[in-house]
Amino acid sequence: MSTASPDRTGAPSLPQPQGHPQRWLILGVICLAQLTVLLDNTVLNVAIPSLTRELHAATSDIQWMINAYSLVQSGLLLSAGSAADRYGRKKMLIAGLALFGAGSLVAGLAQSTGQLIAARAGMGVGGALLLTTTLAVVMQIFTPDEHPKAIGIWSAVSALGFAAGPLIGGFVLNHFWWGAIFLINLPVAALGLVAAVVLVPESKAARAPRPDPGPAAAPGPAAAPGSPDPGSGPGRPDRPDLLGALLSTVGMAALVYAIISGPTHGWTSARVLGTAGAAVVVLAVFARHESRTPYPMLDMHFFRDRRFTGAVSGAVLIAFGMGGSLFLLTQHLQFVLGYGPLEAGLRTAPLALTVVVLNFSGLGARATVKLGTPVSILLGMVLLSGGLVSIALLTEHGYAGTLLGLLLIGAGTALAGPAMAHAIMSAIPPAKAGVGAGVNGTLAEFGNGLGVAVLGAVLTSRFAALVPVAATSLPAALAAAHDGAERDRVLDAYASGLSTSQLAGAAAVLLGGVLAAALLRRAERADSEVAAEAGA
CATH class of the missing domain: 1.20.1250.20 (MFS general substrate transporter like domains)
Known part of the structure; x- marks a missing residue:
């Protein structure tokens, strides 16, 4: 019991x-x-x-x-x-x-x-x-x-x-x-x-004040439920980090606001640049504060653990690829292929169904246990990247190419997403499980917003370079088209912009998979060497 x-x-x-x-x-x-x-x-x-x-x-x-x-x-x-x-x-x-x-x-x-x-x-x-x-x-x-x-x-x-x-x-x-x-x-x-x-x-x-771990310290893997937390001990609970909470809230909200506002107000506008600059300054102050206070909300020593940094980098880029590509895909289905909102939603459902089937059946978890976390993350990101390439290059052949891409993205997400979340949570002591979940959620929010913003900017730039009329948005370009042939060229330009941005997302996801897998593999190797020395 x-x-x-x-x-x-x-x-x-x-x-x-x-x-x-x-x-x-x-x-x-x-x-x-x-x-x-x-x-x-x-x-x-x-x-x-x-x-x-x-x-x-x-x-x-x-x-x-x-x-x-x-x-x-x-x-x-x-x-x-x-x-x-x-x-x-x-x-x-x-x-x-x-x-x-x-x-x-x-x-x-x-x-x-x-x-x-x-x-x-x-x-x-x-x-x-x-x-x-x-x-x-x-x-x-x-x-x-x-x-x-x-x-x-x-x-x-x-x-x-x-x-x-x-x-x-x-x-x-x-x-x-x-x-x-x-x-x-x-x-x-x-x-x-x-x-x-x-x-x-x-x-x-219930934790005592954190001792200074020194430059060589790094958090180990999370202990099993019921075992002592290596970062905790008897004594009074640590004081709430109110300044850290304020700084993280202001910094992250400002950063997300800058990302959201970029497409509407322009990336070089004073509002976006000012908000982004303020976010960077506040988050830098937050990091400095967390590294100095004896009661940190987010222990900066976590970032010395390759498991943690590898999972963090991969989590941002998988959210980047997912959020940005699906934002573009819904536009492609509606604006280029002519589906209504409900029909477009139904045609993206295979992606979610693939994730649900693989994870609810336990197939994704068994694959992670058998392959190991680094290989699972790399394979998942490769599948996700392949799905984005399929959507970018095969949609001109009809929905079949899009369906293949959705299934690959779903399989990759089902494999890499949980492995990434598990890697983040296992690199953090059990006493900080809530903060670990906060890190995981923050990365997902940031990656999704960044994916929509960056890949949307790639789409806009490519479309503006190819569109045959003086307009930078699809509705405006279609309204300015003089005949059916010019309208078709506008849609072709938009489709080309979508393909280019999907390929950019695929490259980012693939890079993230390689980086995360390499860092996690090095962390596992280092742990094995430490365990071997301890045994000897």
Whole structure:
């Protein structure tokens, strides 16, 4: 039996090595809550026409309705993970569900754009707490042998959320008013609250002040559930790193805002450059502060571990490739091939279904165990890169080329994504599981935003160079076309821009796979040498 009973410090103990007896049921509840959060990243897009009409929302209002959620969520991920480690992961999971449910209720009943923007920001706070605590709880209730499969299922929910968001949103809007897309979150949040209170064990870390590890120290692999945390010990809990939380929140929110604003306001505009510059300065101050304080929220010594740096670099680039390429793919299906939004969503579904099948069946986890983390990540990134190349070069032959690319991207994501998340979490001590989940979520948010921004810029640049009329956007170019032949040339130019940007994404993903695999392989070799010396 694995329970979380309090120790003499007042902090609940970690689960025993055999895992929590109800861990698979808990995982199901966690995934349901996480799916709701992820759906809200995409479901609002299909409601934009209704919001514009019924709330008289301007373009700037629509942008803030969408961005308020992602800005708050991405800015708070590290702070939310740190709070979960300090105050209890179960408490933060319950708080996240309550905030997300309350924000959904206010959003569904909003009577003005200001109310809806504020509600979306509140939902972002709840979403940050949920995304970090769910992965941290998974690491606590499962045994190390079960981590690959459990993380694979947890990761598959992300793909399912991407595919299901537009479909669910379209269905709801066909039958109800726009507010219903938020109110459907309420029963899920209520179910999650009850299940969290009844089923989820509490876990948090009671730690002494961190000793200075010296220049040669680096975090080792995470210990098995129930074993002592090498970075913790008896004594009073460490003080909350309030300055670190403030700096990370401001820095990440500013960085994500700069990435989001780039395509609209121009990458060389004063707003974008100023915000990006401020983000870099604030994050540099954050890194310096974390390296000096005795109670860091994010221990900078983690970056001396090749496992951690390898997984971090790969995670950013896999999110870069996924986010950017799928953003481009939806445009290709609608603008070039002429599919409607719902039909385009259905035609991208094979990607998500491939991820779900491979991870829910455990095939991805078994492949990772058999091949090892470095090889799994490299193979997954090669498949993902091949899928992007297929979409770039074969879509002119019809949907068959796109389908092949989607299946390859799905298989690569199912293999590399969970292996990458597991590598990040296993390089961080169990006491910092919440911060590890925050790092993983922050990398995904940053990579997705960067992929959309950079590959979108490549598309715009290529299209502007090839378009036969004086316009830089597809709708404007089509409106300026004088006849059918010129219209066809505009579409050909746009298709060429899409192919070029997909190939750029493929190169970045392949580079990330090679880099991550090399760093992880070197880390494994170094660990083996240390173990051999210790044995000798």
